[in-house]
Amino acid sequence: MAYAGRVLIYGGRGALGAKCVSHFKANSFWVGSIDLAENPEANCNIVVDKNESFAGQETSIIAAVGEALKDERLDGIFCVAGGWAGGNAKKDLCKNSELMWQQSVCSSLIAASLAAKYLNESGVLQLTGAKAALEPTPGMIGYGLAKSAVHHLTKSLADKSGGLPENSVVLAILPVTLDTPMNRKWMPDADRSTWTPLEFVADLFVKWAKREGRPESGTLLQLVTKESRTSVTAA
């Protein structure tokens, strides 16, 4: 079978990740999913052992992706793994920050390592920041500092000497609130007309994988939804 291209979804079992897996499949892509559990819809699953050290995870995942790809390369790597924790310096600062480091920064770093090794020339690496982290985040300190690190990583990788394949691009999305089942559960009374639909994001990614409408490498793209319409604006 001829595929439209090959992509990896890091976090392919989460709400946004699963939507991406479906949408890429519907667009005839070969899709690999990396997550703590399998996504049966993916062409290939790489299951992360969360008891393994960070360096160990990197080694295992790089080896597994290499085996899955054989001599092929990837048109896109989309890293939508992540999480959220609130809190200031008074309580659980270290615990929350470590969790955010693991969920947002470690996944982004492994995605970047994979991109350096397996991305096509002119492929795309996508990371997930947060619009909130463009400003101080005193009520969710660990979350903000981890997302701020992801923003910095995006800009460093975009440089010619950052180590990604020639002509590839790295882009970060900076959502406000995504319309996920978890957010619906925890914020039942919120105004969902300001939440970004997962379909919008998945559609954007498919375009990028097809080399359509890509902003300049290194751009931090704020996803702002108002009255159920989403705009994409460089930070």
Next chain:
Amino acid sequence: MAYAGRVLIYGGRGALGAKCVSHFKANSFWVGSIDLAENPEANCNIVVDKNESFAGQETSIIAAVGEALKDERLDGIFCVAGGWAGGNAKKDLCKNSELMWQQSVCSSLIAASLAAKYLNESGVLQLTGAKAALEPTPGMIGYGLAKSAVHHLTKSLADKSGGLPENSVVLAILPVTLDTPMNRKWMPDADRSTWTPLEFVADLFVKWAKREGRPESGTLLQLVTKESRTSVTAA
């Protein structure tokens, strides 16, 4: 004996940290040192067990500082622990980033937790960023993203709702190159007239602990040395 005040130096056994311990002692402060090894000059040593988990280290250090202080509080916490690692996405990205996370971010987070618990009202918490991390750092990606996280942490903590005691201030220094024995060893041919003397930094800290010449809380202070003169400029 009446002390001029009480301070903690996180990283009190390193080059800059040891200079700070000496300088505060010479100015009649009670000085506690937190590091992987003891600094015999300090009034009190808290030795970090680097085999302990991050959360475990936080718990142990908070307990040990509480015991050392009894009912006293601190006028300043100076976090000068840190390290450096180069490299882009092609090699050891995860390994280097994890090391930078541990050395720069974890120490800053524990210092922030200590500040929330033990700093005086109108005390000072100092963290260590890097001028280089104000821009992308493609040749030292892990270093840059960790320092960028420290910058973000500084700004979050400076907010009224960040969890630090009322009227306390948090400041980050952003050095270029400090004149340390290690830097002399590794860059023997560099122009040292652009390196910042440790005495300058230690002197600045003593002033801040005495509530003299403190910039506004949350300021990132670039230390730029030219022709052996150092200027302190807000980023």
